[in-house]
Amino acid sequence: MSHPERDTRQSIVDTAERFFRDIGYQKTTVADIAKSLRMSPANVYRFFDSKKSINEAVLARFKGELEEVLSAIEAEPRSAGSRLRDMLLAVHRINQARFTDQHRMQEMVCAAMEESWDAILGHIERLDSILRGVVVQGIANGEFRDIDPVAATRCIRTAMIRFHHPLLMAQCEKMPGPSAEQMIAFIMCGLERPPAE
């Protein structure tokens, strides 16, 4: 069964992503996207009220992919500590592959930070909530100390900002260490209950 409306929406997002990647967000116009799809700009505007909304849809897809990877790790039957480690590393690796050395991709994020702060905030809160789920499990099963999971999750996310934030990763490349793995190990030290002696 086909969904013409949904398919058209999807084609617009696909085409926009290609334009943003190839010529950059700032230089792309809604007219470019429409023309490439042999549609009228008015038809594109039936689905998205602005280029900003199209950018939000492109980024929402990236965010959805990232959140899926994290949710899959969360569901694995192993310790909270090892899942949290892998989740933090997965965000780093996915964003690094997607954004480092990809100036056009960074431009999309920059634009969203200026034009679509609520969407960015929603993504941060969604990530926090997935990470917090594992933190809560680790506290409940005694792996982690008895800490406030909300504050701890925010601290973990903030400690990793240099390794997760699409723009910062590029800016911080020239800074002296640590590696993402060292940073994660340091975070886990603050979280995990020391082994009984």
Added chain:
Amino acid sequence: MSHPERDTRQSIVDTAERFFRDIGYQKTTVADIAKSLRMSPANVYRFFDSKKSINEAVLARFKGELEEVLSAIEAEPRSAGSRLRDMLLAVHRINQARFTDQHRMQEMVCAAMEESWDAILGHIERLDSILRGVVVQGIANGEFRDIDPVAATRCIRTAMIRFHHPLLMAQCEKMPGPSAEQMIAFIMCGLERPPAE
């Protein structure tokens, strides 16, 4: 005893700082600075070979002030943990007062990050070395776990980047928590040896 050469150098840095603050780094010219001091540009160039070098001298003064505050805390006769906490908070408070909501001041830092990376790197390494001194003392006296002080110091500095970096502090103001105090408490959890039970 007066030091005319040193005094002239000092006046150039004072005047440049005022210009950078008032009209911004990009718009200030060496000719502006010279004119305001009733000197010829050639005379300014006897002391500094470029506007970039003057900016480095202005920022070096800020960095010197920050490093002095940290060294004073380091010398206080109290636990490594309480000194490290205060040092991390001091960097946050000093940079926050100096740079947050001060777009012109952020412009100077931006320019230095592009034009004078070695100077920035030197500052990061100097801060690392002061922090590492306290980390080493804390390990030696048993307050801190037996960790690698070089890697740990880099992790501490990186975990605090959102609270210390002159540009990031402004960019991250709208992000949900944690506070600098919560972040520092979280870092100390990873560092301090748990009390014997």
